[in-house]
Amino acid sequence: MDRLQAMAIFLAVVEEGGFASAARKLELSAPMATRAVSELENAMGVRLLTRTTRVVRVTETGARYANDCRRILADVAESEEAAAGSHGEVRGRLVVTASSVFGPMRVTPIVTEYLRRYPEAEVECRFVDRVVNMIDEGVDVAVRIGPLQDSAYQARCVGRVRRVVCASPCYVARHGAPSSPADLVDHTVVMANGITPSVDWRFVVGDQATVVRVRPRMTVSSNEAAIGAALAGFGLTRVVSYMVDDHLASGRLVEVLRDHESVPLPVHVLHHEGRHAARKVRAFVDLASQSLRDDRLLHWQADARMAHGD
Template sequence: MDRIQAMTAFLAVVDADGFSAAARKLGVSPSVVTRAVTELEERLGTRLLTRTTRFVRLTDTGRVYAENCRRILADLEEADSTAAGAHAAPRGEFTITATVNFGAMHVAPVVREYLSLYPQVSVHCWFIDRNVNLVDEGVDVAVRIGELPDSSLQAIRVGRVRQVLCASPAYLARQGVPRRPEDLSQHTIVTATGLTPTPELRFANDLKVRVQPRMTTTTNESAAAMAIAGFCITRLPLYQIAPAVRRGELQLVLEQFERPALPIHVVHREGRNASSKIRTFIDMTVAALRKDASLQ
């Protein structure tokens, strides 16, 4: 097996988390994949993977080598596309990730538009509420909310997320509009546990107000529904309730006491050598998110 095929097999093992799954993905026998990785390790004189009967994990050397393999294979794919005259017509597949709610509301529409423009591309969407390791898990692009740790990844800031308190006009007419955070103790509160895991609501200047929620819920959607129904005040990301605010179903309160907004970044790992399909998707995503008023 040549070196490019061996690199492809190695990355398949990394991405599939095992030799058998990698073999199924590549359409070859497990012994072929095992031999390819073994040959790589013998050529390099070092171990790339730690194998047990229960798992396969990258060594520190393997992690660096996997990142380099991805870059090399991406460069080869781009070279082939350019030589074939397909540089302006992206093709292939890639994987993106975002949180569940943000992905459904803001990333999926971009993917839909992208796929309609480029029929030779397939996209895998990982909408999950955890930070995916782009290098270790073979993900090409991420939309991240929050401050970013220092890393070698490329990041483009596209907006911000405000965490806002809201209630229906009917609720506020009946119960009164809170003027200070301390007034919330006199109101019916519903909290989404992902945003408010403790009974404290935090505000600017390290102000904390302890509340007794009448209801806690694991989903933002159910908290929003309770507020729209006129039952409570709740705290949610502005992007999620922006349509209800525009329709007049919800009204923001205590805006002057909000904590600083969280930044939104489009993150990728290919840098200046990103393939045509990745560059095109990133450009489209950045433009769409920067244009959305609820994210600015």
């Protein structure tokens, strides 16, 4: 079997989690898919997959080889497009991820504009409150808020946001506003379980960082629910600034402890293909980067020192 075809079949088995599903995706027979992977393993003398009667798992060597296959096949496809004179066209399926709040609010408009510009493109949006493994889950582009944990990705910093403690005016009128982070122990707190839920809230008092362990009376599964409880006057909550900008501007919520907030959180657009990125990825990253850099809600006290590195 052609080596590139075998690589494509192996990659499909890894991404689909099994031979049968990979065969259906590629419109092949399951025995052909099995034979292709066996030929690769025999040619290289290594085990790429661990097979049992119930599950197929990729080995450590297989995972590295899958990454290489993904890059090689993308390079071949791009070379063929260039030779055919279609190098400048944006087409194909793109998978984009962001958080469950930021995605619908800020990424969806970018996706629809991308699709309007490029009629041959398709986009799958995965808006979830967890850190997605982009390579393992087949994600092309991610928009993430907060410090980056993995330096292997290509990242563009497009802005920054901050954490906001807020409440309704009626709550503040009844209970007063905390004047320092330590006063939170005397207030009703609503907390959302996000990507990294924690009862430790970080602040700055004077020039020193401090941690306050809050005791939430109400814990909810989404930021929207926490904001809703705050709007209803139940208590204080802490969310990211872009989530409540409209409520703060209208006066439905008021901010407290602003002078004690910790450092802003960076916003990045990530992809993992480097200079080998397909045209569809480069086009989306360029559009998303420009759109988010133009978004005033992502530039809290932005200044000339802020880096916009690629």
